[in-house]
Amino acid sequence: MIKQISVFLENKKGQLADVAAILGGKNINLHALSIADTQDFGILRLIAENPEAVAEIVKDAGYICSLTDVLAVSVPHTPGSLAHIVQILSAGGVDIEYTYAFASADADRAYMVFRVSDNMTAAALLSGEGLKTLSEKDLFAK
Amino acid sequence: MKYYQPEIECASPEQIRAWQDERLVAQVRHVYDNVPYYRNLMQEKGVTPDDIKGRDDLYKLPFLTKSDLRDAYPYGLLAVPTSECVRIHSTSGTTGKRVVAFYTQEDIDLWDDCCARAIVAAGGTKEDVCQVAYGFGLFTGGAGLNGGSHKVGCLTLPMSSGNTERQIQFMQDLHSTIICCTPSYAAYIGETVKEMGIKPEELDLKAGIFGAEPWTEEMRRDIEASLGLKAYDIYGLTETSGPGVAFECCEQKGMHINEDHFIAEIIDPETGEVLPDGEKGELVFTSITKKAFPLLRYRTRDICVLNRTPCSCGRTHVRMSKPMGRSDDMLIIRGVNVFPSQIETVLLEKGYSPNYQILVDRVKNNDTLDINVELSPEQFSDTVKEISAGEAALANDIKTVLGINPKIHLVAPKSITRSEGKAVRVIDKRKLHD
Numbered sequence: 001m002i003k004q005i006s007v008f009l010e011n012k013k014g015q016l017a018d019v020a021a022i023l024g025g026k027n028i029n030l031h032a033l034s035i036a037d038t039q040d041f042g043i044l045r046l047i048a049e050n051p052e053a054v055a056e057i058v059k060d061a062g063y064i065c066s067l068t069d070v071l072a073v074s075v076p077h078t079p080g081s082l083a084h085i086v087q088i089l090s091a092g093g094v095d096i097e098y099t100y101a102f103a104s105a106d107a108d109r110a111y112m113v114f115r116v117s118d119n120m121t122a123a124a125l126l127s128g129e130g131l132k133t134l135s136e137k138d139l140f141a142k
Numbered sequence: 143m144k145y146y147q148p149e150i151e152c153a154s155p156e157q158i159r160a161w162q163d164e165r166l167v168a169q170v171r172h173v174y175d176n177v178p179y180y181r182n183l184m185q186e187k188g189v190t191p192d193d194i195k196g197r198d199d200l201y202k203l204p205f206l207t208k209s210d211l212r213d214a215y216p217y218g219l220l221a222v223p224t225s226e227c228v229r230i231h232s233t234s235g236t237t238g239k240r241v242v243a244f245y246t247q248e249d250i251d252l253w254d255d256c257c258a259r260a261i262v263a264a265g266g267t268k269e270d271v272c273q274v275a276y277g278f279g280l281f282t283g284g285a286g287l288n289g290g291s292h293k294v295g296c297l298t299l300p301m302s303s304g305n306t307e308r309q310i311q312f313m314q315d316l317h318s319t320i321i322c323c324t325p326s327y328a329a330y331i332g333e334t335v336k337e338m339g340i341k342p343e344e345l346d347l348k349a350g351i352f353g354a355e356p357w358t359e360e361m362r363r364d365i366e367a368s369l370g371l372k373a374y375d376i377y378g379l380t381e382t383s384g385p386g387v388a389f390e391c392c393e394q395k396g397m398h399i400n401e402d403h404f405i406a407e408i409i410d411p412e413t414g415e416v417l418p419d420g421e422k423g424e425l426v427f428t429s430i431t432k433k434a435f436p437l438l439r440y441r442t443r444d445i446c447v448l449n450r451t452p453c454s455c456g457r458t459h460v461r462m463s464k465p466m467g468r469s470d471d472m473l474i475i476r477g478v479n480v481f482p483s484q485i486e487t488v489l490l491e492k493g494y495s496p497n498y499q500i501l502v503d504r505v506k507n508n509d510t511l512d513i514n515v516e517l518s519p520e521q522f523s524d525t526v527k528e529i530s531a532g533e534a535a536l537a538n539d540i541k542t543v544l545g546i547n548p549k550i551h552l553v554a555p556k557s558i559t560r561s562e563g564k565a566v567r568v569i570d571k572r573k574l575h576d
Contacts, residue, residue, distance in 0.1 A: 006524035008517055010554045036526045040533075040551050041517075043524060064517055064555060068524040097525050115524065 001119055002072045002136050003051040008064040009035075009042040019044060022061050028054055031139070032102035032113060047072070047102070047113065049140045071114045071122055072134040074104065082112065085131065092125040094118055111139070144456070146262040146294065147255065150402050151457045158401050158458065163196035165430035166405065170194045170203070173436055176221040179214045180206070180438065197405060200428060201416050206440045211241040211381060220244050222434050232280040233380045243380050244434040250289065252431055256386030256400045257290025257376075263391045263398075263455070264349040264374040266320055268295030271346075273316075275309055275323035275331070276354065278302040282384025283354050287322040290386060296320065303327055306334045317346040325357035325365065325373075329496065332368025342370030351376050353385050356465055356483050360490035375464060381440055382427050388462050396449050396461030403431045406460060407439070408448055411469045419448045424469050425462065443469045473570065475502055476509045476546050482567045485513060485548075488539050494518065497558050504572040510549070513540070517552045 009015040016035070023030065023046075032047035048054045051067055058065040075081040082101075089096060095117040102111050111134070116122045123133045132138075145151045153161075171191045173180050183204040184190070193202055211219065220227075226246050233241040245253070266272065272291040276283025284302055291298040299316065301309055303323060309331060312318065321328065328350055335342070347369050353376035362373045377397050378385035387404055388397035399406050404427050408417045411424040425442045429435075444465035453461060467481030474480070482500055490496050495516040503510045515536065523529055533550045541547050559566065 004524065006522075008522050008529075008552075008554060010552075010557060038526055038530065041529065041553075043526060043529070045524065062554070062556060064519050064522045066519070066522055066524065097527070 001069050001123065001133065002047065002113075002139060003067045004070045004113065004115070005046040005048065005051050005055050005058065006066050006068050007044040007046070007058055009044050011037070011040050011042060015042070016044065019058065019061075019063065022057060023048075023054065026057050028057070032100065032111070034098075034100035034113075036098065045098075045100070045113075047139075049136070051136075068115065069119055071116060071119060071126070072139055073112045073114065073126060073131055074109050074134060074138075075112055075131070077108050077110050081110075084129075085112065085114075085126065088125050088129050088131075089114070089116065089122055092121060094122045094125065143262055143267050146259045151259060151398070151459065153402075153458055155458060159197065161402050162405055162430060165402075166197060166200065166428065167191075167194055169428075169430045169436055170438065172433070173221055173438055177219055177436075179210070179218045180204075183210075200405060200407065200439070203428075203439050205414060205426065206437050208241065208381075208441075208443070215240070216242045219435060219437065221436050222246060227434050229285075230280075231282045231285065231380050231384060241381060243383075245383075245432075246434045249383070249432050249434050252403060253286060253383040253386060254289030254293050256378075256383070256389075256403065257286045258293035259290075259400065260351055260374070260376050260386055260389030261287070261290050261294045261296065261320065261322075263389055263457075264320065264351055264372070265392070266291075266294050266296055266349065270294070270296040270319045271299065271317055272296035272320040272322065273299040273301055273309070273313060273318040275301045275303050275321060275327060276385075281354075282378065282380050283322075283324070286378065286384040286386055287351065291320075291322075306331055307338070310335055310338065310340065313345055313347070314340075319346050320349045320351065321347055321369070321371070322351040322376075324354045325352040325361055326355060326496075328352050328365045328369065328373070329361065332365055336368060342368060345370055347371040349374060351389075353377055356467070358483055358487050358490060358496075360487060361496055364490070364496070377462065377465075379442060381435075381437055381442075382429055383432065387427065391453060391455035391457055393453055393455050395453070396463055398453070398457045398459040398461055399448075401459045404429060406448060406462065408446070409441075411441075411443075411445070419450050419460075422447050422466065425465070445469055445472075473500070473502055473568065475511050475544075480511075480544055480546070484543050485540060486567075488536070488543055489515060492536055492539060493520065494536065495555070497556075498567065499558050500568045502568070502570045502572060509572070511544075511546060512549045512551060514551045514553050514558055516555050516558060518555065 034045045036043045097115040099114045174191045227244045229245045274287045278284030350371045350373045374390040376385045376389045378387040388399040407426040408423040417423045425444045447463045449461045499514040501512040537550045
């Protein structure tokens, strides 16, 4: 399990640029980013090293921000990998709220982030199928 | 010290009535003789000073409204030569042209007495340190409470509004026990205190005297908790002097109107007919002691109820309810009467920030109601589903109260402009008037 930084964005010009500039200015490297948007607001989801510190920086800049436990899974960079995971989770009765992917240093693998209804059950289901959920240490190992 | 002027504040109803009868008769004569503008209004209605023999004849007199005050600007309602006046105050002018009110030295003394009654009713004595964080200047808030605080003998801190960190610094260093300001500024100070990591019990505040804008019971509880004090309401308007026309006692059940200076009536805002005590309607004031700017039957546009049942605090003067809205900032949206305070009540009940903004517009002959609401960290979620569900639930709660469907827009905390004076709550873009 890893911690995702979730940030509330008002639907107005320059919000994302502002957050990006704040983090850039603090020398924070973003590993993954996803935005959920509605007509009115957006939720920015970030994966970065030392999420607690990143969350503090964002909060200090006046944004509403929280840390969310999500699952990060390393999957083979091949067709059907995502379908496989979704099938495992859905067969095990775990709901997926949202998911997004990001590139890994290893060209043969990709990382998937899952926000699910039950992290423990999901991790157990995946590991039963030989799919490892990553810790922060795994993810940010140099 | 329980009362500032016990012989007046606890006078018998018969005594109060005798004062009112006598002072009204003299005041009508004074106005008739010295204010051509009002004399014309009386003549148009066929009333002469001889027709007014006491309070029961008040209904015969014509009303004054804010537009009369604008028409008569600046000297048209002045009843003494300017050489007799020592000061002016003025309204904020947010609803149009400014209104200027004049004061003789005696007017100011009596006004200060009214404010002193309010401070003593909130538990103030000469041992107290009273921080006046209402704006000073043309606005009556600062001057009124400052004068009242002097009369009580409090150590007075004439802070004016703004510079919130300095307010809190003085509060700590000089051990302020009473704070006077607008309720929205009190809420802002409370938030800042929290942000600075100061606990309410670390402050010496025991009472707050808050007025000059509408506020709700929920807001009272929030302010009381965030600053660790008991919050008292005070009522007044520049046109009748300023704060101190009416004030809350320890019972916090309505505000005692200073009836030795003002006669209050409740009228039907549509017909102008006087309503019996206990009925809801528009509050009308007649100043019976002011010399420079004595308004007779001034329509406040505040909707409230008068209560003549005895108060356990011992004061005998009639109590007015908190204004339930203003008949002129009441919005009519899709034919429905909407008071912004209704929306505020729902927001506070549901745990949202009382800092909101109502936007009314008309699109293709249909009124739209949009409400910007600040999201709080507690309500934030990383899923759209949960935030949208909260939004929908809030829209539904507001619809239940108002009878019309609002569109809620969640915005970032502190993104709605905060005033350190009066808050701009409503933006009506429909231009239905003028």
